[in-house]
Amino acid sequence: MEVVNDFALTRLKVNKYVNNQEFARLSKEARQTFRAYSSNTGELGELFLYTFLEGQMRAPQILSKMSLKTTPGDYTKKSDGIHYYKLPESDKYHLIFGEAKMYTRLIEGFKKAFESIAEHQSGKEFEKSLISSQIENEFIEPEDKNLIYSLLYPTESVVKLKVSDAFGIFIGFEIKNYDGPGISEDGYEKWLKNTIMEYIQSKIGTIEKQITDNNLIGNNFYVYLMPFFDLKQTRTNLTKGITE
Incomplete structure (x- = not known):
């Protein structure tokens, strides 16, 4: 719940409410x-991706x-969020375009994510112009605005930065829960980790092909x-808890 405000609203709007102590508003x-939790299948994944990119x-x-969302334009078919990242011990930056998918099958999630990334390659200039038009709403300090502009248009900037595009991907997928004989808490944790790792590793070849x-x-x-044990129901429950 604590990250919902910053995920959903501009920094300018969040600061305005906080400065006025209008926390309920x-x-x-x-x-x-x-969107309504009963028909919302995509935004929870976007929130997870935001949380991992910002938090981790x-x-x-x-x-x-x-x-x-109330602004005219076809932005909804573009990436699921845009972040920037300064590589550790380097002067390089990554401009990260996000894709979040939640599918029962892990491979289906990767397939849809890579297809969306490939489709959106030609639309990145549009997204950069969209960011540029919103800098005043998202950033307050002049040095922050200058940094973002330099990341978007490094060749035009006074401060030259090394910037390349990257992609952030979140995949929510489903696995079956343990149904064997009695097991300890440590044993269950070990089983869970091994199950997830074996499942993912078995799909690496297919992912590379995609x-x-x-x-x-x-x-x-x-x-x-x-991983989720019941992805559909859990997604509904979590989205309901966030929005109501």
């Missing part, structure tokens, strides 16, 4: 940007697309995978 508006990678979100088939060789991917 802030929470309400953020939750209202989500420390890759700040550049643009809150949820906040643009990268090749979609002409994505040579790109950088940051991948987060999350």
Whole structure:
């Protein structure tokens, strides 16, 4: 719940509510940007991807697309969020375009993610222009605005940065729960980890083939995978808990 506000609203709007101590209004508006939980199959994955990129990678979100839902334009068919990341012990940056998918089968999730990335390759300039038009809403300090502009248009910037595109992928998928004889808590944890790793490793060849088939060789991917025992029902429950 704590990340919903920053995921769904612009920094400018969040700061305004916080400065006015209007926390209830802030929470309400953020939750209202989500579609109804009964028909919402995509936004929870986007929220997970945002949480991992911001929380685990420390890759700040550049643009809150949820906040643009009332803005005319076909942005909804583009990437599921845009972040930037400074590579450790380097002067290089990655501009990360997100794709979040939640499918029962892991391979189906990867297939759809790579297809979307391949389809959106030609639309990245549109997305950069979209970010550029929203910089004033997303960033307050002049140095932050200058950094983002330099990341978007490194050849035009006074401060020259080394920037390349990358892709953040979140896949939610389903596995079967343990149904064997009695087992200890440690034993169950070991079984769960082994089951997930064996399942993922068995799909690596197919995943690599999908990268090749979609002409994505040579790109950088940051991948987060999350297993569920009952993906459909859990997604509904979680989305309901966030939005109500």
